[in-house]
Amino acid sequence: MQALIGLLRTMRPKQWIKNVLFVFPAIIFDRQLTNSDSLVRVIFACVLLILMSGTVYIINDLVDIEKDRQHPKKKNRPLPAGQLPKTLAQVAAVILPTATLIAAWFFDKELSLVLAIYLIIQIAYSFWLKNVVIIDVLTVTSGFLLRVLAGVVVIDVANFSPWLYACSGLLALFLAVGKRRQELMTLGEQALQTRPIFKEYNLALIDDMMRLVTTSTFIAYLLYTIEADIGSFRGTKLALLTVPFVLYGLYRYLYLMHVKGEGSAPDEVLLRDRPLQLAMVGWGLSFIILLYLLPVGS
Secondary structure: OHHHHHHHHHOOHHHHHHHHHHHOHHHHHOOOOOOHHHHHHHHHHHHHHHHHHHHHHHHHHHHOHHHHOOOOOHHHOHHHHOOOOHHHHHHHHHHHHHHHHHHHHHHOHHHHHHHHHHHHHHHHHHHOHHHOOOHHHHHHHHHHHHHHHHHHHOOOOOOOOOHHHHHHHHHHHHHHHHHHHHHHHHHHHHHHHHOHHHHHOOHHHHHHHHHHHHHHHHHHHHHHHHHOOOOEEOOEEHHHHHHHHHHHHHHHHHHHHHOOOOOOOHHHHHHHOHHHHHHHHHHHHHHHHHHHHOOOOO
């Protein structure tokens, strides 16, 4: 039982929220959330992605087991701590993706292709790409874009704006670069021992990357609210009303990094920072009203 609990912990249940946040935009913004058939298909796609991403975490921990033992926090993960036997993890790393791909193939062949590409890229990341400067964060970003695509291919999408791919990708890149910065700040001299790629980074480079991606994320979202067919009043795009929530969310996260010295992963920050949670709730409710309570083209 302890080993099974360790296996579940290695699959990072706290990270599963990422799949929900990036798989569901297609059905939400295409105004199909009330369509029960589409909803079931997206939920099943999300479950398969949770299993596949959980497999990736297992593989990554197997590859990094010795480095994780040198990390102040990662050393407590089940594999480096000895709670999860290496053999069991290796078996799970083969069975889980195989079963997931088979299930996806019978459910939706396009989804199975997306999952296969996701798995191949993430395996390449675990063994090689995470040690290539800049490509490492871009690879992480690609995983989130594939999550969005998974939510698109399982339903008949009619009004999903391409700008949402840009917004999702840039947001994922913003969080990936932010995580790199916090790891570098928190670990200090130990950073190289736990993540060798840090020899290619310094704080000045990462801060410049953060400035660029923060600006790009906001501009892409602003353009999406202008271009998307989401309600208007006397020529004014009502989706622009959601922009302050996004701007506040970006600023709040930067504030937590630079002023509060927050060193946790972005998803952990979200789970405990109330103002950031309120901004997301406000943004979500605004879009629900615009998409589902107002007539199209009002």
